[in-house]
Amino acid sequence: xxxxxxxxxxxxxxxxxxxxxxxxxxxxxxxxxxxxxxxxxxxxxxxxxxxxxxxxxxxxxxxxxxxxxxxxxxxxxxxxxxxxxxxxxxxxxxxxxxxxxxxxxxxxxxxxxxxxxxxxxxxxxxxxxxxxxxxxxxxxxxxxxxxxxxxxxxxxxxxxxxxxxxxxxxxxxxxxxxxxxxxxxxxxxxxxxxxxxxxxxxxxxxxxxxxxxxxxxxxxxxxxxxxxxxxxxxxxxxxxxxxxxxxxxxxxxxxxxxxxxxxxxxxxxxxxxxxxxxxxxxxxxxxxxxxxxxxxxxxxxxxxxxxxxxxxxxxxxxxxxxxxxxxxxxxxxxxxxxxxxxxxxxxxxxxxxxxxxxxxxxxxxxxxxxxxxxxxxxxxxxxxxxxxxxxxxxxxxxxxxxxxxxxxxxxxxxx
Numbered sequence: 001x002x003x004x005x006x007x008x009x010x011x012x013x014x015x016x017x018x019x020x021x022x023x024x025x026x027x028x029x030x031x032x033x034x035x036x037x038x039x040x041x042x043x044x045x046x047x048x049x050x051x052x053x054x055x056x057x058x059x060x061x062x063x064x065x066x067x068x069x070x071x072x073x074x075x076x077x078x079x080x081x082x083x084x085x086x087x088x089x090x091x092x093x094x095x096x097x098x099x100x101x102x103x104x105x106x107x108x109x110x111x112x113x114x115x116x117x118x119x120x121x122x123x124x125x126x127x128x129x130x131x132x133x134x135x136x137x138x139x140x141x142x143x144x145x146x147x148x149x150x151x152x153x154x155x156x157x158x159x160x161x162x163x164x165x166x167x168x169x170x171x172x173x174x175x176x177x178x179x180x181x182x183x184x185x186x187x188x189x190x191x192x193x194x195x196x197x198x199x200x201x202x203x204x205x206x207x208x209x210x211x212x213x214x215x216x217x218x219x220x221x222x223x224x225x226x227x228x229x230x231x232x233x234x235x236x237x238x239x240x241x242x243x244x245x246x247x248x249x250x251x252x253x254x255x256x257x258x259x260x261x262x263x264x265x266x267x268x269x270x271x272x273x274x275x276x277x278x279x280x281x282x283x284x285x286x287x288x289x290x291x292x293x294x295x296x297x298x299x300x301x302x303x304x305x306x307x308x309x310x311x312x313x314x315x316x317x318x319x320x321x322x323x324x325x326x327x328x329x330x331x332x333x334x335x336x337x338x339x340x341x342x343x344x345x346x347x348x349x350x351x352x353x354x355x356x357x358x359x360x361x362x363x364x365x366x367x368x369x370x371x372x373x374x375x376x377x378x379x380x381x382x383x384x385x386x387x388x389x390x391x392x393x394x395x396x397x398x399x400x401x402x403x404x405x406x407x408x409x410x411x412x413x414x415x
Contacts, residue, residue, distance in 0.1 A: 001088075004088060005079065006089075007068070013028065014028070015030075015096065015098050028064060028366065029066075030096075030098050030100065031099035032101065035336065037105070037340025041348060048405075048408050049408050050356075051063070053374045053415055054371055056374060057371050069093070071085050072084060073105055085115055093123060094331065098333075099332070102336050103335075120326050121157055121162075124157060124329075125156055125326035125333060126206060127153055127156055127210050128156040128305060128324060129325045130154065130324045132151070133149045134148060134316040135383050138383055139317060145316050147293045148288060148316055150288070150292075152297075152305055152308065152309045153211035154300050155203055159197055159302030160197050161303065164196040165196070173192065174190075204238070204239045204243065204301070207299060212247060212254075220296045223276050223277075223296075224298050226284045226304055226308065227304065235301075243278070244257065254274055256269065285307075285308065285311060288315065318391070320351035320353055321353035323361050324336075324337040324354075325358065325365070332365055334359065335358055336354040348406075349389065349403060351388075351391050351392070352407065356408075357376070363375070375411070379411055386398055386399040386400060387402055
């Protein structure tokens, strides 16, 4: 495809898929969206780490051909008014498959819709994947943050994030209220805002399937379905039931339910089996605080996963060091999980850890595992040496506070 504003690197080659398997050339074209607010600060620092790590591991035999695509405020400068998410950005992502992005502006209460949600829905990025683990030395409110080491798979396209809602007093809301009250004998108050929470077996099952596949590939012991099915019986309750169904039907030889373990095996998990269990969402918050070591892989509906992943990140140091990915069958966008923090833009102050660790996930996705391990190890060494950005330095005794670029350079020295 010929693009109007996107410049395709002449020396790189696209990442492709064949029968569901990724094919990565020696010089893959990887897209990036710089991001709004502090996006320019953290992207520049992160890219320096990525390039240094690839050079360190492959010595020039492999390298990334970076290609900038546009969304958010920078897109307005390039494409013009109201072009927050240009069509050619979507087409480029479909063609070149793998992208990484900084934070994007999301107005509260009005204006444009969330760009992050739009990307997920337009591209059917049905799985939000967020690993949460502790790096020694990171300031944490927990006594034993090292006990938390989970990866959360959040359904990314349905639930209340489907965007089906109507403002109080609007004709659509009033029509819907009247219909429900009359047809189903309910008692929704007049002038209520109305939202619809769709959850399908298709959407839920493919998310749980991806979580179980990850557990099998990475020798995990359990997958926990997180839901509020005791109250929302036919949405979140169904998520739980569909999760157990896909585990039994597609992975019956590799999985066993928690109930079966206690009923048929005296509480001892048979060798080679992954336990499928479920927890009520509010209980799960407590479990991660009180018994974090008992959980490894979590599968959640959309809203619960949003809350839970952020809360878990707080236990190990906050969103500044929390990576994330949005993945479909052949497209993946890796992203910072924090906001744009515009008051810090251009100050060389913000922690780039979220984007850098999202890059770790990206290189794993590409099969460049040695690059991922090198970056993650270097981050750990840098933090352990107490060379950190202000968000950590203010909470650590004896820390050396450095800027965004200097933190990246310290990581590069530790590669």
